[in-house]
Amino acid sequence: MRIAFSPTYRYTLPAKHRFPMDKYTLLPEQLLYEGTITEANFFAPNPLPEEAILRTHTADYWHKLKTNTLSVKEIRAIGFPMRPDLIARGRVIAQGTLDCARYAFQDGVALNIAGGTHHSFADRGEGFCVYNDIAIAAHELLHTGEIRKAIVIDLDVHQGNGTAKIFERDDRVFTLSFHGARNYPTRKMTSDLDVGFPDKTEDAAYLAKLEEVLPTLLDREQPDIVFYLSGVDILATDKLGRLACTIQGCKQRDKYVFEQCAQRGLPVAVSMGGGYSERLATIIEAHANTFRMAEGVFG
Template identity: 70%
Template sequence: MRIAFSPVYRYALPPNHRFPMEKYSLLPEQLLYEGTVTESQFFTADPLPEDAILRTHTADYWHKLKYLKLSRKEARTIGFPMRPELVARGRVIAQGTLDCARYAFSDGVALNVAGGTHHAFADHGEGFCVFNDIAIATNELLHSGEVKQVLIVDLDVHQGNGTASLFAHEPRVFTFSMHGARNYPVRKERSDLDIGLPDGCQDDVYLDTLRGHLPGLLDGIAPDLVFYLSGVDVLESDKLGRLSVSLGGCRERDRYVLECCRERGLPVAISMGGGYSERLATIIEAHANTFRVAASLYD
């Protein structure tokens, strides 16, 4: 089991920003401390090359990012002031997700400590997302011929609107998003399968809904690779989530997704996605559970 992590993941945003950047350094430390993983399992990705960026994002958008030409309105839509370090960070994260996909072919599963930037569209970013890492990795694997069919399982509490838009007319990619129906984004794109959950949705309804759809998708689509966005903003404690899933329920969700894929021999590349609970320790615990489940099933 290989894990993508780089010091650039920890790049600090302006003080008092609500995005919890500390989790990117604390999560690997916790996993190492408890013995879930070892240092040898971590790898650092190189920056994503420009040709890979341009297979997913427009030349105009990339030019604005590269030369810091985003307007104030465009930067506000992303959610933070654009800096060279954030652009560099996004390139490393995206390459990390691509590398994880390739490791998953041999290992069964690989995880990126960051990623899940599913609100980035071809021509702009939104919701803390600059590049769309899963879309970039998917397009690269299709371009190289390493895969012919991909399934994206997006279980972040927010709909993967950028991902849905990017693959709206791509039959080789099936996008499945299970999210809060009344949560961000207000204007949702159309995934191949969207399931909107009501505010306050608890473990039983959440897990039953997932169990009612995932096996049929895996069997019907028969993908060469599954990308799994394992956001932990579904938790009841999450400040932005509006659902009521427990820590145990979130862990069972991860176990179910990975067991379903492992039983079918389907490689899985995991990106962490969002998590905005009041206590940082809750965010770390929920994300750590994803790694713990993966280690228990694949190591």
């Protein structure tokens, strides 16, 4: 099981803009400490090449990123102050997701310690997302002919609006989004399949819907790869989530996705996505479960 992680993933924000960035350091430490993985599981991605960026993002947006000339309005939509090191960080993370996809062809699964930046559109960033790592990876694999069809299983609590818009006219990539119906973004795009849950949805209803939808979808679409966005902001403890799932329910969700893919011989590239519980320990435990379940199913 290969895991994308680099010191570049660490990023320090001013206090007034801070959200749980420490998880990018603490999660790999936890996984190593408990013995779920060893140092040999890690690889450090290189920065994503410009040509791969331009298969997903517009030339104008990329120019603004690489010259750090986004407008005040554009920066406000992203949600934190833009700096060259943040822009460089995103290139490494996006390459990590692409590398994970290629490792997944060999090993069944590969996971990025970061990624899941699904609010990024072709021409702009939003919601703490600069580049759309999953869209970039899917486009690159389609371009090289490594795949003909992909499915995005986006189980972050917020709709993957950027991903939905990017692939809205591309039947080579099927986009599935489970999300809070009343949560961010207010204006949602149209995925190939959107499942919006009411506030306070608990484990039973969430997992029942997943069991209803996922096997049929995988059998019908027959993808060459699955991109899984495993956000843990579905937890009742999450400050931004509004759903009411438990740590155990979130763990069952991950196990079910991995089992369904493994049963069909589908490689899975995982991007970590969101998690904003009050206690950092809760965030780390929930994300760690994704890696534990991947190791349990594919290891």
